[in-house]
Amino acid sequence: MSDNIHQSLSHLMDNEADELELRRLLKACDEPDGNGLADTWHRYHLVRSVLHKEFEQEHLVDIADRISVALEQEPEPAKRRRLFEAWRLKASEISDTWMAKGAIAASVAAAVVMLLPNPSQDLPVAQKLTVQSTGYQQTLPARGLQQSPIGVQRVSAGANAAEGYRLIDNQRLRQEQLIRGYLLQHSEYVATNGTHGMMPMARVSGYQTLD
């Protein structure tokens, strides 16, 4: 395999691969020596996880087999593709203006939202995968210290959610502990010198949930 292919693979990892690269990669995977490429793909992910210090899992989950099985069971992929092509053709006709593009984006979003609620019924595989991959979650709290599972990311692979691995961002936890110290000192000053009596100390409770 050439360095070019590896570079494309790297682009795909960063979500920067263009359609050509994607096609070339998929084609390379199908070739007799394509197994090596799949392994490289796995290794790249492994390296990234380790570099980001996010790696604490027992084993990698390979869903490739499940996808192939699902593909085989898929009733009429050709018919669905035709439908999709027709839809795309129609869409491109009206996509001349930005407004129209916006409307299409909105309708695609709406379609996804409408399709998501019942994943078990007969959705095309691609959508099933979308549903499954929502198992990959980051449960970082939106506003920092307020709520409990601070700095804990839960990452899971579809049905294997329970066996997923947990990531603990020590750096972040430590920062939040430090901030609590400043908040506590300030609140103590306000409680003894402000107009509200001890009331401001109630603010501290939120900073303190994680000791």
Next chain:
Amino acid sequence: MIRKVIPAVSLISVLMLSPFVHAADSADQWLQRFTEAMHSYEYSGVLVYSREGQLDAVELSHNVSEQGEQARLSYLDGLPREFVQDGGQITQKISGEIVANDRIQGRNPSGRFSGGLEQIKRYYQLQLKGQGRVVDRPAVIVEIIPRDNQRLGYRLWLDKESALLLKSVTLDPLARELETFQFTSFSFEAKSESDANISSESMSHQGSLVSSSVNRDPSKTLPWTPEGFELFMENQSVEVSDNHLANMHSWSDGVSTFSVFVEPLRADSLKEGQHQYGATVVVVRSIPEQNQGRVITVVGEIPLHTAQKIAAAF
């Protein structure tokens, strides 16, 4: 029919307004009564505190004795943590065991608006906003509205009988609610005149001494301070964590307060950034080695842009 209703309505409204006008007078007087009451009554109750995405319940009690004021705040949820205040001393306990003990220097005489009401009115507008009912008690609503956008506003529900604070909402400069304190059960007891007077005298005396000595030192200024804020407390080597010490300076305009922490830059110092928890903002700025590596942390109940400006001026 309508002709009969109009005089009746106006009569009722006059009847409803008259006791209010008679007892209340002005927002100024209510605030004056409130700040005195907070230091001279014994009161206790369950207080809830809410801000976006969070609700906490604490038990709060305040006592006045000849030794001064004591207060106790204990959490009803989660870790059994409590804070006990005795004068300027705050002790933190977990499950009854003392885990920290801080002596807070510099009592802020503006904390009770004593003599400072005129000063406060330069930066805030005081308004009566009618009447309400909190914890099954009739209350008067007083609003403290900032005159510029460098400070937060407060809407206070004061008990009609005692002028004690029953509910308080903190508002940003656009009058959006940031946080709420509210009693859900409440009882109070007036202390005898002598007790209250002794404590209030000793407090304000102590306070004015500290604040005036601090204020005279011209070196104790920030590169930029929002108008109306004065330095009320400074404390060398405050322990912000197990192995972190910082110099703490607290500034107040009599209503709003912010603290500035200055410490040497270290590898494990706070990273630059900003955080907001209800009305409280935290802005961290690190100044690089070449420029006497320091970390400036601004914490306070002030608008975020004000805190950013204070930190950026260093």
